[in-house]
Amino acid sequence: MTGLTPSQTVGPFLHIGLTWPEGEHVVPDGTPGAVIITGCLYDGNGVPVSDGVIETWQADANGRFTHPDDPRGTADPAPAGFRGLGRSATDKDGRYRIVTVKPGRLPAPDGQVQASHIDVSVFARGLLDRVVTRIYFPDEAAANAADPVLSAIGDERLRSSLVAAHDAGQDGVLRFDIYLQGDHETAFFDV
Amino acid sequence: MVSDFALPSYRREPGVHPPLLSPDYRSTLTRAPLLPPIVLPHMLTEVTGPLLGNGPLAPYDNDLTMQHTGEAIGQRILVHGKVLDADGRPIPDALVEIWQANAAGRYRHHNDNWPAPVDPNFTGGGRAVTQADGSYTFTTIKPGAYPWKNNPNAWRPAHIHFSLFGRAFVQRLVTQMYFPDDPLFFQDPIFNSVRDEKARRRMVSTYDHESTKEEWALAFRFDIVLRGRDATPFEASP
Numbered sequence: 001m002t003g004l005t006p007s008q009t010v011g012p013f014l015h016i017g018l019t020w021p022e023g024e025h026v027v028p029d030g031t032p033g034a035v036i037i038t039g040c041l042y043d044g045n046g047v048p049v050s051d052g053v054i055e056t057w058q059a060d061a062n063g064r065f066t067h068p069d070d071p072r073g074t075a076d077p078a079p080a081g082f083r084g085l086g087r088s089a090t091d092k093d094g095r096y097r098i099v100t101v102k103p104g105r106l107p108a109p110d111g112q113v114q115a116s117h118i119d120v121s122v123f124a125r126g127l128l129d130r131v132v133t134r135i136y137f138p139d140e141a142a143a144n145a146a147d148p149v150l151s152a153i154g155d156e157r158l159r160s161s162l163v164a165a166h167d168a169g170q171d172g173v174l175r176f177d178i179y180l181q182g183d184h185e186t187a188f189f190d191v
Numbered sequence: 192m193v194s195d196f197a198l199p200s201y202r203r204e205p206g207v208h209p210p211l212l213s214p215d216y217r218s219t220l221t222r223a224p225l226l227p228p229i230v231l232p233h234m235l236t237e238v239t240g241p242l243l244g245n246g247p248l249a250p251y252d253n254d255l256t257m258q259h260t261g262e263a264i265g266q267r268i269l270v271h272g273k274v275l276d277a278d279g280r281p282i283p284d285a286l287v288e289i290w291q292a293n294a295a296g297r298y299r300h301h302n303d304n305w306p307a308p309v310d311p312n313f314t315g316g317g318r319a320v321t322q323a324d325g326s327y328t329f330t331t332i333k334p335g336a337y338p339w340k341n342n343p344n345a346w347r348p349a350h351i352h353f354s355l356f357g358r359a360f361v362q363r364l365v366t367q368m369y370f371p372d373d374p375l376f377f378q379d380p381i382f383n384s385v386r387d388e389k390a391r392r393r394m395v396s397t398y399d400h401e402s403t404k405e406e407w408a409l410a411f412r413f414d415i416v417l418r419g420r421d422a423t424p425f426e427a428s429p
Contacts (some may be wrong), residue, residue, distance in 0.1 A: 016291025
């Protein structure tokens with residue numbers, strides 16, 4: 001066994017390297033059923049973090065991955081143009097934005113079913129390692145209640161920190177703010 | 192739904208990565224989460240990840256000295272190595288992204304304002320995809336050290352930022368590559384946030400005379416090790 005390479009912060013100049021053409025587009029603009037997930041990244045003082053980057057990874061609309069370790073085999077990504085990875089640097093107001101589709105539900109061990117979810121990595125100056133969270137969907141109450149990850153979180157506030165909110169008055173827009181620290185600290189995972 | 196199937200699981204190796212709250216690096220004070228993280232079992236979303244082997248590479252993406260009309264100024268270097276998992280297996284088709292300051296220690300970035308010159312012929316961003324044996328190569332300029340405001344007379348040792356996806360979400364890594372024998376290590380809270388000395392040393396490249404190109408460029412070797420899989424009985428099955 002070889003020792004792992006340790007993590008280090010992305011620092012404040014991450015934009016030079018972590019660029020990605022159309023990074024925020026997990027699906028192209030105009031895709032039927034597309035949803036915009038947007039929100040703000042906050043530090044422990046409630047100050048927006050303007051030098052961070054949010055990355056998302058998720059199954060396609062049918063709950064499939066184009067990956068050899070998915071034992072169900074590969075399938076054409078749905079909808080067309082879906083690419084799984086999203087990347088959005090936060091702007092001067094700490095905001096990020098991802099254009100995607102709701103992923104399908106996923107099988108879990110012991111016959112359980114995972115609710116639709118998106119895995120999220122947060123990188124920023126001041127984060128010596130990424131922090132990981134998950135986005136769940138507000139219109140999936142029953143599936144969320146049965147989700148093996150979400151339902152294992154005993155603390156109601158932490159559990160609800162993982163569920164995106166409908167953005168009042170905007171169809172197809174979900175809001176998911178991320179609080180690194182403080183009274184509203186988001187639930188983060190050890191992966 | 193499939194009710195029963197085998198997925199790989201990746202080993203957790205506590206003690207390698209720096210503690211998120213490392214007070215000597217002041218920005219961690221307001222940004223490090225303080226609640227204990229919740230252990231996430233490795234399921235489908237975690238054991239898969241973007242395979243970016245034929246990602247958006249352009250000519251000179253891996254030669255940072257040739258991305259402009261003129262030559263970049265500074266010590267020309269090759270930075271090469273292998274991307275491996277902790278069991279020594281090469282990780283092919285993996286995207287490697289890098290970014291760095293120029294030879295004077297200045298980033299080409301609107302937030303970097305210290306009085307060192309910008310090189311119009313050096314952007315400082317690059318990308319490469321690993322070969323079948325996990326190897327990658329960049330041609331670039333040796334970055335300079337630079338001051339920062341963390342504490343009085345604080346200087347970052349010369350470094351290159353590296354970003355890797357590996358093959359699975361759980362293998363994602365962003366790190367920094369340092370240069371051998373840098374006299375600034377002792378006072379750098381980011382380098383020293385890695386508590387284990389052996390682990391810290393794994394972020395330091397080695398000078399590689401065999402790969403140094405005569406009358407052209409010094410070579411530095413930097414192997415990057417991502418998480419390995421738990422051994423499972425399923426792996427032996429066809």
